[in-house]
Amino acid sequence: MEASAMQRRRRLFQSAFFVLFLVAPALDVLRFDLHETQLWLLGRRWSLGIDDFLAGRIDATAAALSILGRAFLPALVLVALFLAVAWRQGRLYCGWLCPHFSLVELINDLLHRACARLSLWDRHPTPRADRPAQRRWWPVFALACVISGFLWAITLLSYLLPPAELWRGLLDGTLTPGQARFIGIGTLVFSAEFAFARHLFCRFGCAVGLFQSLVWMANPKGMVVAFDRDRARDCRDCRTPASPSGSACDRSCPMRLHPRDIKRMMFSCVQCGRCLDACATSQAGQPQGPLLEWRIGVDAVRETLRQRRAEAAASPPAPAAPPSPTDKES
Incomplete structure (x- = not known):
């Protein structure tokens, strides 16, 4: 069935935000470097003015105002804008931007092609006249869950460590034990979530979605x-x-x-x-x-x-x- 104009537009927004989510750390759009304890935002180092205060270049009042203007006020404005959208239009972020939900829909489609079900826990199939269930899609479904889990683990870690260091260590086999454990455990947990509990996580486990729903219901x-x-x-x-x-x-x-x-x-x-x-x-x-x-x-x-x-x-x-x-x- 051909997608409607609204669904094509939604897919475009989802795809663009998904790519942004993956490349944001590499482009220093947003990440926190644990090595330097430094926040990067829009390609620039984001300082709260604490270093200037410790160096004696500004006094305590100027340092407090700097923290207020650079941390608390921007955060409050972003949260207020986000909740304002949720207040009026509900979980719009989830359906039109969220990278996780984009993968949920993709994996739903692959599972349905394999067994005519949208979840492994469905008691009854939901067949489609234009799409008979075909077992050859089972390996594709399993591979998609594992790849998605690995991609989530490495991407989330790249928000905390330099992406170039992670990918170089991954390709060269020189990851530190801590990095390897994080990626291994993260891949296992996320793969299981995508395979067995993706709907449950979106409905009840995601704090971002939960707050949007609570605001919308009010x-x-x-x-x-x-x-x-x-x-x-x-x-x-x-x-x-x-x-x-x-x-x-x-x-x-x-x-x-x-x-x-x-x-x-x-x-x-x-x-x-x-x-x-x-x-x-x-x-x-x-x-x-x-x-x-x-x-x-x-x-x-x-x-x-x-x-x-x-x-x-x-x-x-x-x-x-x-x-x-x-x-x-x-």
Whole structure:
């Protein structure tokens, strides 16, 4: 199935940020050199002014102001901007930029090609009419997990040690015991995570994603996926090449969510938009268009209230309390 314009744009953002994540230490865009105890930012040494204070070139007040202006204020501004985006649009970073989530989607696709499942723990397959399961993809899936684990281990270490030193030691076989242990253990742990627990980590183990979700859940005007429940019967014929048996939006979600659920059940939604594309494909012949769409602001509040009313109407009434002894006596 051909990707939509939104998904092609999302892939472009993901690819660009993935490359930046890998090359940032080598280009001194961002890294902390443990040998020199020196932070590098945008190709320049980032100093807090402590060395000048120790050398007597500035007094304590100037040193404090330097630390405040060079460390605390920039950090607060970056955190505030990041949370402001999350407040309005949820886990947008996860779905559109995060390098880890890019690999999660890639490994999902490889596993599905091998066994028609998106996770090794799935009880039932999610077959696609245009993609029969083929065992020849199993080695590719396993190799992708190991390569991804190794790439993560060496890249994370390169944020702390000079990348040239690491790669030279790796190619020449001259890594220090500590470096070799870090890369070996890191590769093993990350490979296992990519193979067995990538969805669980994204949903419950990633602090960056968790904070985005908490901020988004606190904002009733945050962007949500709205479902036109008045046309719910159209979901009976919801079929695409990727979901020949129906539930196209459910099967398309890389986070294993059900996009038609209420907001609190979509806690880990990454706003990737794949459910919207699946719905648009399945409803292409309908004059009213797709049943799913993004809502934000006041429209999001209306959608949340409507979902709550629908949930309350669908829930069974609470059983009546038994009469108290006082009521019996009277």
